[in-house]
Amino acid sequence: MMRTRPLKVALLGCGVVGSEVARIMTTHADDLAARIGAPVELAGVAVRRPSKVREGIPAELVTTDATALVKRGDIDVVVEVIGGIEPARSLITTAFEYGASVVSANKALLAQDGAALHAAAEDHDADLYYEAAVAGAIPLIRPLRESLAGDKVNRVLGIVNGTTNFILDKMDSTGAGYQEALDEATALGYAEADPTADVEGFDAAAKAAILAGIAFHTRVRLDDVYREGMTEVTAADFASAKEMGCTIKLLAICERAEDGASVTARVHPAMIPLTHPLASVRGAYNAVFVESDASGQLMFYGPGAGGAPTASAVLGDLVAVCRNRLNGATGPGESAYAALPVSGMGDVVTRYHISLDVADKPGVLAQVATVFAEHGVSIDTVRQQGKDGEASLVVVTHRASDAALSGTVEALRKLDTVRGVASIMRVEGE
Amino acid sequence: MMRTRPLKVALLGCGVVGSEVARIMTTHADDLAARIGAPVELAGVAVRRPSKVREGIPAELVTTDATALVKRGDIDVVVEVIGGIEPARSLITTAFEYGASVVSANKALLAQDGAALHAAAEDHDADLYYEAAVAGAIPLIRPLRESLAGDKVNRVLGIVNGTTNFILDKMDSTGAGYQEALDEATALGYAEADPTADVEGFDAAAKAAILAGIAFHTRVRLDDVYREGMTEVTAADFASAKEMGCTIKLLAICERAEDGASVTARVHPAMIPLTHPLASVRGAYNAVFVESDASGQLMFYGPGAGGAPTASAVLGDLVAVCRNRLNGATGPGESAYAALPVSGMGDVVTRYHISLDVADKPGVLAQVATVFAEHGVSIDTVRQQGKDGEASLVVVTHRASDAALSGTVEALRKLDTVRGVASIMRVEGE
Numbered sequence: 001m002m003r004t005r006p007l008k009v010a011l012l013g014c015g016v017v018g019s020e021v022a023r024i025m026t027t028h029a030d031d032l033a034a035r036i037g038a039p040v041e042l043a044g045v046a047v048r049r050p051s052k053v054r055e056g057i058p059a060e061l062v063t064t065d066a067t068a069l070v071k072r073g074d075i076d077v078v079v080e081v082i083g084g085i086e087p088a089r090s091l092i093t094t095a096f097e098y099g100a101s102v103v104s105a106n107k108a109l110l111a112q113d114g115a116a117l118h119a120a121a122e123d124h125d126a127d128l129y130y131e132a133a134v135a136g137a138i139p140l141i142r143p144l145r146e147s148l149a150g151d152k153v154n155r156v157l158g159i160v161n162g163t164t165n166f167i168l169d170k171m172d173s174t175g176a177g178y179q180e181a182l183d184e185a186t187a188l189g190y191a192e193a194d195p196t197a198d199v200e201g202f203d204a205a206a207k208a209a210i211l212a213g214i215a216f217h218t219r220v221r222l223d224d225v226y227r228e229g230m231t232e233v234t235a236a237d238f239a240s241a242k243e244m245g246c247t248i249k250l251l252a253i254c255e256r257a258e259d260g261a262s263v264t265a266r267v268h269p270a271m272i273p274l275t276h277p278l279a280s281v282r283g284a285y286n287a288v289f290v291e292s293d294a295s296g297q298l299m300f301y302g303p304g305a306g307g308a309p310t311a312s313a314v315l316g317d318l319v320a321v322c323r324n325r326l327n328g329a330t331g332p333g334e335s336a337y338a339a340l341p342v343s344g345m346g347d348v349v350t351r352y353h354i355s356l357d358v359a360d361k362p363g364v365l366a367q368v369a370t371v372f373a374e375h376g377v378s379i380d381t382v383r384q385q386g387k388d389g390e391a392s393l394v395v396v397t398h399r400a401s402d403a404a405l406s407g408t409v410e411a412l413r414k415l416d417t418v419r420g421v422a423s424i425m426r427v428e429g430e
Numbered sequence: 431m432m433r434t435r436p437l438k439v440a441l442l443g444c445g446v447v448g449s450e451v452a453r454i455m456t457t458h459a460d461d462l463a464a465r466i467g468a469p470v471e472l473a474g475v476a477v478r479r480p481s482k483v484r485e486g487i488p489a490e491l492v493t494t495d496a497t498a499l500v501k502r503g504d505i506d507v508v509v510e511v512i513g514g515i516e517p518a519r520s521l522i523t524t525a526f527e528y529g530a531s532v533v534s535a536n537k538a539l540l541a542q543d544g545a546a547l548h549a550a551a552e553d554h555d556a557d558l559y560y561e562a563a564v565a566g567a568i569p570l571i572r573p574l575r576e577s578l579a580g581d582k583v584n585r586v587l588g589i590v591n592g593t594t595n596f597i598l599d600k601m602d603s604t605g606a607g608y609q610e611a612l613d614e615a616t617a618l619g620y621a622e623a624d625p626t627a628d629v630e631g632f633d634a635a636a637k638a639a640i641l642a643g644i645a646f647h648t649r650v651r652l653d654d655v656y657r658e659g660m661t662e663v664t665a666a667d668f669a670s671a672k673e674m675g676c677t678i679k680l681l682a683i684c685e686r687a688e689d690g691a692s693v694t695a696r697v698h699p700a701m702i703p704l705t706h707p708l709a710s711v712r713g714a715y716n717a718v719f720v721e722s723d724a725s726g727q728l729m730f731y732g733p734g735a736g737g738a739p740t741a742s743a744v745l746g747d748l749v750a751v752c753r754n755r756l757n758g759a760t761g762p763g764e765s766a767y768a769a770l771p772v773s774g775m776g777d778v779v780t781r782y783h784i785s786l787d788v789a790d791k792p793g794v795l796a797q798v799a800t801v802f803a804e805h806g807v808s809i810d811t812v813r814q815q816g817k818d819g820e821a822s823l824v825v826v827t828h829r830a831s832d833a834a835l836s837g838t839v840e841a842l843r844k845l846d847t848v849r850g851v852a853s854i855m856r857v858e859g860e
C-alpha cells in the first residue's frame with residue numbers, strides 16, 4: 001500500500017529547530033514513511049550562512065536562495081522555521097502559489113497575519129499547520145481545533161512562555177528578586193541576551209492571539225491582546241501571594257464574556273491558588289488549562305520550547321499534511337465563523353490584590369473602603385499592618401471589571417492618607 | 431460554502447453519554463454545522479427501554495431495533511455508546527457494511543477486537559474513531575496518533591481510572607483504609623455497586639491496551655496487559671510511601687523495552703514521587719504522562735469519565751469523521767506496522783519497595799541482603815525498625831527485572847528469619 005514516489009519537503013531555516021527537523025527526518029525516515037504511507041524526502045534546505053557545517057545534511061541540498069527553492073515546482077510541503085515576519089510571509093505565500101502545503105512554527109507571523117495566510121492556503125487548496133507556534137511540543141492547536149470541535153470553550157489559561165516561568169519559579173522558590181532570577185535564567189540559557197520579547201510578554205501575547213482565535217472560532221490579532229510584562233513583579237509580591245495561598249505566574253488568558261457576545265485576550269502576571277494545576281508548573285515548562293462547557297477542565301503540559309520538542313510538533317504536522325496530500329484532501333483550515341468582537345481590557349472581570357502604603361491613623365480604612373464602594377468594587381478581605389507611623393493596607397476584591405478597578409485606583413491615589421499604590425495584581429484561576 | 435443536505439447520524443445507546451451527545455447535537459447544531467461545513471441531523475436513536483422519557487429527543491426517532499437503524503442505508507455516521515462486546519461489535523461491523531463511519535466510546539470492545547474493527551473500517555473506506563474510549567474528555571488518541579506522529583514514544587504512564595484515583599486520593603489525604611474509602615466513593619456515585627471492573631484494574635487494562643497500541647504503532651490486546659488491582663493497598667502502604675516522599679496511584683504503564691525490540695503494558699498500584707506531575711492528580715481526575723524522544727515529557731489532564739466530558743470527546747470525533755466524509759477521505763486508521771512483540775511481566779524493569787516482617791536478631795539483614803545479591807537485585811536503601819522481638823525491614827531496590835524480583839521474594843519467604851512479606855510495591859516515575 002506504500003506509495004514509492006517520495007513527498008518532497010523544503011526546509012526553510014536550519015537553526016535550533018530546523019536542524020532537529022532535518023535530523024529526525026533522516027534518522028526516523030522509515031517510521032515517517034510507514035505513518036504517512038509514502039516516503040518523505042528532504043529536497044532542499046534554505047539557510048542564511050551556507051558555510052556553517054550542518055551534520056547529516058548533504059551539502060548539495062543547502063541553498064541560500066529560499067525563494068528559488070520554494071518555486072521549484074516539485075515541492076509538496078514547505079517547512080518554515082525561520083521566524084519573524086519577512087521573508088517568512090512572502091515565502092509562505094509563494095509556497096501556496098506553487099502548490100505546496102506549509103508547516104510553520106512562526107507565532108509572530110501567525111498572530112499578525114493568520115487570516116491572510118489561511119485565506120491564501122484555502123485559495124490554493126493547501127494546508128497551513130502550525131502546532132509548533134504555540135507551546136512547543138505540547139499538542140494544543142490540534143486538540144482545540146479537532147478534539148474540542150464538538151464542545152464550547154469558555155476560557156484558556158496558559159503558561160506559554162518558558163523563560164518567564166523559569167524566572168518566576170526561581171523567585172518563588174528562592175525569594176530572589178527579578179534581576180537576580182533573570183541573571184540566572186540568562187546564565188543557564190533560558191533567557192536570551194535581550195529578553196524583552198519574553199519578559200515584556202510579547203511572545204506570550206502572540207500565542208494568546210493564536211489560541212483565542214482557535215478556541216473561540218473567531219479572529220483575534222496580536223493588537224487585540226492586552227499585554228503587561230513581568231519585570232515589575234517583586235519579592236514582596238511573592239510574599240503577599242504566599243499569604244493568600246497563591247503563587248505568581250505570567251498568564252495568557254483568553255475568555256468568552258459571560259453573555260457569550262464577545263471575547264478578550266490578555267497577558268499579565270497574576271496570582272493563582274497553589275491548588276490550581278497551573279501553580280505546580282515548574283521551571284521552563286509550559287501548560288495550558290482549557291475550560292469548556294462539556295469537557296470541563298483540561299490541562300496540557302510539557303516543554304514549551306527547545307529544538308527537539310518544537311521539531312516534534314513540526315513533524316507531527318508534517319505527517320498530517322503529507323497524509324492529507326496523499327488523500328487529495330486538506331485538514332481543517334481557519335474557523336472564524338463566530339466573528340465575535342474582541343473587547344478591551346476595561347471589560348475584563350476578575351479579582352484584584354492591591355497593596356497600599358497608607359498613613360497609620362484612624363479612619364484610613366473607612367476612607368479607602370468608601371472609595372471602593374463608590375466605584376462598585378466589592379471588597380473580599382482587608383489586612384492592615386502598621387509600623388512606625390506608616391502602615392500598609394492589603395485589599396483583595398470580589399470580581400469587578402478592570403475599568404471599575406482602574407477608576408478605584410485613580411481615586412485612591414488622590415486620597416491624602418494614601419501615600420502610594422505599592423502593587424496591583426490580578427487573581428485568577430479560582 | 432455550506433452544504434445544505436445534512437449528514438445523518440444514528441445514535442446507539444441513550445444513557446449517560448448518549449443523552450448528552452443528543453442534547454449537544456441539538457443545542458449546538460449551528461456550531462457543529464459551521465465547524466463541519468454541513469448540518470448534522472440525528473436520524474435515529476436506538477435504546478433498550480423505549481418507554482423511558484428522553485427530554486429533547488423526538489419520540490419518532492427512538493427505536494429498539496438498532497440493527498434496522500444501522501441498515502437503513504442513509505446513515506453517514508453511527509455513534510456507538512452502548513458499551514460491552516455484543517451487540518456493539520455486530521452493530522459496528524454492520525455499520526461499515528452499510529457504508530457508515532463509526533464513532534465509539536467502547537474501550538472493552540476496542541481493546542479486545544480493535545484490529546478486526548479497524549480492518550473492517552478500512553475494507554469499507556470508513557472511519558473508526560474512539561477518543562472517548564480512553565480517559566473521557568482528555569484528548570489522548572488524537573495527540574498520540576497525530577501530534578506525535580513524527581516522534582518516537584517510549585513510555586506512557588497514566589491514571590486512567592477515576593474511581594480508583596478517588597479512592598487512593600482519599601486514602602492518602604485522610605489515612606482511611608481501602609474499604610472506608612471505597613464506601614465513600616460508592617456513596618458519592620464515583621464507584622458502581624459492583625466496583626470490580628474499576629478496583630481490579632480491568633477498566634484501566636483495556637485503556638492500557640489501546641494506548642500502547644497507538645503509542646508504539648503495534649498491536650496490543652487486552653490479554654497482553656498484566657493487571658493487578660488496588661484492593662490490597664493499605665494505610666500502611668501509604669505511610670511507607672510518605673516516608674519515601676511518594677504517594678500511591680493505580681497506574682497504566684506502557685513501555686518500549688530499552689533495546690526497542692519489544693513493548694510491555696501493565697496496570698498495578700505503584701509508588702510515585704510527590705514531585706511527579708501525576709502525584710498531584712486528585713479526586714476522580716485522570717491524567718496521562720507521555721515520554722518521547724523529541725518532545726520529552728508531556729502530560730494530558732482532565733475528567734476521565736462522566737456524561738458531558740465523554741460526549742465532548744464523542745462529538746470531537748463526530749466533527750472529524752463528518753469532515754472526512756465531506757472530503758471523500760478517511761483519517762488515520764490503525765497503525766500497527768511496527769509489529770513489536772509484547773513481553774510478559776517478567777521482562778519489566780523497575781524499582782521495588784518491599785516490607786518484610788523479620789525476627790529481631792543479629793544477622794537478619796545480612797541474610798536478607800545475601801538473597802537479594804544472589805538474585806542480582808541491587809539494594810538502594812534498607813530501613814530496620816525493631817519492636818518487642820519483632821522487626822520490620824523495608825528494602826528499596828535499584829532497577830531490576832520483575833522476574834529477578836519474584837525470584838528474590840520467593841527465596842526470602844523460605845528464610846527462617848523472614849516471618850512474612852508484608853507488601854511489595856513498584857516504584858515508578860523517577
